[in-house]
Amino acid sequence: MTSRTCLTVILAAGEGTRMKSSLPKVLHEIAGLPIVGHVAKAVQGAGGSDIALVVGRGADKVETSVRALVSNITVHEQVERLGTGHAVLAAQSAIEAGYDDIIVVFGDTPLIETSALEMAREKLAGGSDIVVMGFRPDNPHGYGRLIEQDGRLIAIREEKDASEAEKKIGFCNGGLMALRGDSALALLHMIKNENAKGEYYLTDVVEIANSQGKSVVAIEISPDNVIGINTRLELAEAEAIWQNRKRREMMLAGVSMQAPETVFFSHDTVIEADVTLEPNIVFGPGVSIASGTVIHAFSHIEGASIGANASIGPFARLRPGANLAAKAKVGNFVEVKNAKIGQGAKLNHLSYIGDATVGADANIGAGTITCNYDGYNKYHTEIGTNTFVGSNSSLVAPVSIGDNAYVASGSVITENVPADALAFGRARQEIKEGRAVQLRARYAALKLSKKAE
Known part of the structure; x- marks a missing residue:
């Protein structure tokens, strides 16, 4: 594993409007560290020493925050928001440098664990071309389902497109993905935007890779790993x-x-x-x-x-x-x-x-x-x-x-x-015999006069 080179693409260009904050979403803190900082630390722990940071709103602040933790990063601005596939391709110049492994993670998932990323890299080292990280939520409603056959991941089916049988599948798409570096760009460029939103979805590479006979697998990680922060x-x-x-x-x-x-x-x-x-x-x-x-x-x-x-x-x-x-x-x-x-x-x-x-x-x-x-x-x-x-x-x-x-x-x-x-650094003490009686009388008279006013 240590001999394989790795580039991690951190997608941190989201608007974060639901945070209702002037601060970019990924800079809000957990345990005193920005959300994106937690992601960067997990990536480093998994051997992803090179990072391609895809930024949008608050780009300068986000870049400064990540550079404070890691030095070997490149920064890429996603000017338009045209889907996750489009976001990854914003980092094309970094991907072109040539790496054995490409990992795609989100900058707003601070609970991602190093062990999950290591597991994905191990699958790539074992011969897989694409590794999708899935999870099993208590309630899968609303999530894309991972459709497997004979140990292979053959499709990611969004709930609105899923059959009744597919909706019963509890294994869901976490959005995190690892790709072999030598085929990543070619697959990414084959993603089309022929959908209702006109966006380029990273998940489409699963079916594209399968159509080419490539090895596509899913691994199961803890649901905490894919928790995204929006509010x-x-x-x-x-x-x-x-x-x-x-x-x-x-x-x-x-x-x-x-x-x-x-x-x-x-x-x-x-x-x-x-x-x-x-x-x-x-x-x-x-x-x-x-x-x-x-x-x-x-x-x-x-x-x-x-x-x-x-x-x-x-x-x-x-x-x-x-x-x-x-x-x-x-x-x-x-x-x-x-x-x-x-x-x-x-x-x-x-x-x-x-x-x-x-x-x-x-x-x-x-x-x-x-x-x-x-x-x-x-x-x-x-x-x-x-x-x-x-x-x-x-x-x-x-x-x-x-x-x-x-x-x-x-x-x-x-x-x-x-x-x-x-x-000694204090005033000299003096004692005035009987003065307390005089003070009490004076203060009592003053109190009575205030009440009479």
Whole structure:
């Protein structure tokens, strides 16, 4: 299989009007990745390193999105919408380059699996000329039926043209197809538009190939593989399927989840075995978590790297650039952004640590914040190893606190603190004996006067 060259034609020129969106349909996201990006990833996994992207509306945006994932693509615009056969021929210049295998997929089927594409390529390698990917829906009504005879696919019959016997067939056309590269263009050019819509249907190559005595077969793939996205409702349904797949994959790989249905992953989430995920956790893009870590409930994590045996949450938020070493602890209602947290450091509760470095075994008290932004620019805070920062402290960047230093609770730190020093940065406390009685009387009189008005 690896010795065979492959071109995948991704058809992504649909209008997507039912999405009711200014964004091209194929750029709507599932698990943080555009729909067409999921297709491109599956294609790459099946060895389809070369991609011909057929675009229409929002061509530039669609091209940019796919190029961010794969480099070896050519882009072809389908100016007129004259059917799937016409769409594939928009990529004629790429097909002419010469490939062993040509795979045709749709840019709006994000649940297509690499294994399905590999199965189709294996059939081509075994001598088939055309491989049609079919599925068995719970209700076949409305789908084209795959008519087989002696192991060969002899026709694809649309329901309106099917006989009563053919309508009872449960094996349906998924629209995805693989063709031998040396005969693909000739077959595509033989497709006619002699139908009510005057369009060129890719499915017609089945009967054309059969008339030439070529080998045409159908393979069965999971119905999820051919789910196309046309509305926001279908987008949400596909997201749910993708998330369930990912949850299953994670748990089989050794990740523990107490309530899997409440955990949501990104397309690129990486979690090692023996990580525990409590309920109601959301992962944005760019997260990796090492073994032994526990993510407590109601945490939101994005763009973060978490070392082994760490503890996160509950109600923690890790934003892009958060980098936590082994055994670090980020507790409830703590937010970390663009900060390195050293091994064994503790940020237990109610704190914001941004644009900072926190040394190993440091202890950051409740309510501590790094004041990193002056309204125009951001500045860095350096907190040393084994440093103790008392509760309700504000560290005004740029500032550094040396190793083994202490910062008294309630301090506003604006100057560097040397190692092993104790820093106070708060107003001097004064006590006025009996003043509380006077204040209560004054406030009570003010309240009465307001009621009398």
